[in-house]
Amino acid sequence: MITSATAAELVDALRAVIRSGKAVQQHAYLHEQLPPGAVALLSLLHREGEQRLGRIAERLDVDPSVISRQVAPLERTGLVRRRPDPDDGRAGLLAVTADGARYLCAHQERWAELVATALADWAEDDAEALIGGLRRLTTDIRAVRTLVTP
Template sequence: MTPTTPGTRSKSDLDLADTLGHELVRLVRLVNRAKSQVSKQGPDGIERAAYAILFCLIHVGPQRTSKLAEFLHSEISTISRQSSSLVQHGLVERLADPEDGRACLLAPTAEGLRVFEENRKQRNQWLAEVLGDWSDDDRKTLNSLFHRLNDDLEKTSPQFADPASASKAKGA
């Protein structure tokens, strides 16, 4: 495959990308439907959205609220409210930031790890059921391709044309 500059993809490439885009939108919609079927509050009284904070802290390590907001593409006030709930429920703790004693880091507690693992087990049970009729090779291929897609999405920012420059290019 030869590298191309942005905006010079073939019709076939763009058609395949359109199909993928459709399937990704469908995937997000189905995942959101599944999430809505599970109550907005988990069995431990925590908002489902707050689990993203717990996930991040477990996988990335202790973080400041501002870094979590950046990582999760959320407002600091939202992260602050949700992390306060996690702290109140004993799932997250505040630690002094070794780089700046005035700031604090959020870190998962042992109970936070336990709750996270319980939720992970439930998710894995559901996904195993969804993929139950798939061959081992198909499941391995899916995992490999999703991993590759996520890696490429992480390192490639969308490059959408600036509407003003598009108008100028058309002579408007």
């Protein structure tokens, strides 16, 4: 089991990574005209296919109202489409469009280039170890979330 001091250092390190990513995103090369989190929404729809707003919110660990706010500009720009759910006409199904898939691909390529440049002196094994650690961390944090939810 890790110590409280190590856990605090990990939290600080994760916050620094997030701040660094946001700073890079402010650069014109990666500047987004979409709301924060929209790329995660597009990525989920591209990877997993058409689904209801509530399911998307659950998968992205956010409130459904957050997804509603993100979907509106994605629909306006033609990156996402909504259609009635054939099983429940009151609900809608969201899917990424061809334009949305192209946008997502270009976005992911830009970020992959940036990360590859930043990690140019890393060994492939080190990067794979980090990926594994981050996936494990995500799984474990999601598991503990149920313990702290009121």
